[in-house]
Amino acid sequence: MQGYIIDVKSVRDDDLIVTIITREHLITAYRFYGARHSNINIGYKIDFELETNLKSTMPRLKDVIQLGFNWILDRDKLYCWQRLLKLFYPHLKDVEVLDSFYFKLLDNLVSKIIKQNPKRAIIESYIQLLEFEGRLHTEFICLLCDTTITEKISLVRSFHPVHAECTYSKQFKMKKVTSLFHDKSLIMFEDDEVEYLWNLLLQGL
């Protein structure tokens, strides 16, 4: 089985509880002496087996092999990637059965990051996630005053549209946000705007 590690908790001495996004499940498994094995870390893609034990409700993780990315030694890319993967844990932690959308989204993102700026690639994929979960607000109604936004748009957590005047937050050109929401593209955005969106994303998926 293959999956992406989104959470690692230390228990007792060197043991770990590891949470993994696989194609169809969110798996939480126990790893004995995990800390001694460098192939367990947030963001890593691993190949593994699960061993179930009648005495314990949590399966054991075994035969773990780390599956590398081309950019795994690029600190900047790995840092952004790990920040994103960490956000999936609070977002999905109560789920057991997962739509394959999540695994595929991460697989695609791994290849996009080879060539693209990691923050831009991650934000564009996040728009796909919002759309998949029915949380992409393309109708442009302000979250705060409940009226239509025609100009001076801003975005708050979960990229919810608001009037820039209603929040005193960074203002965007309407056509940029429209292209982001419809084409899932940041091509029109300047680097400082991408940085603003990145910080919004870090507030939580």
Ligand SMILES: [Zn+2]
């Ligand atoms: Zn408003």
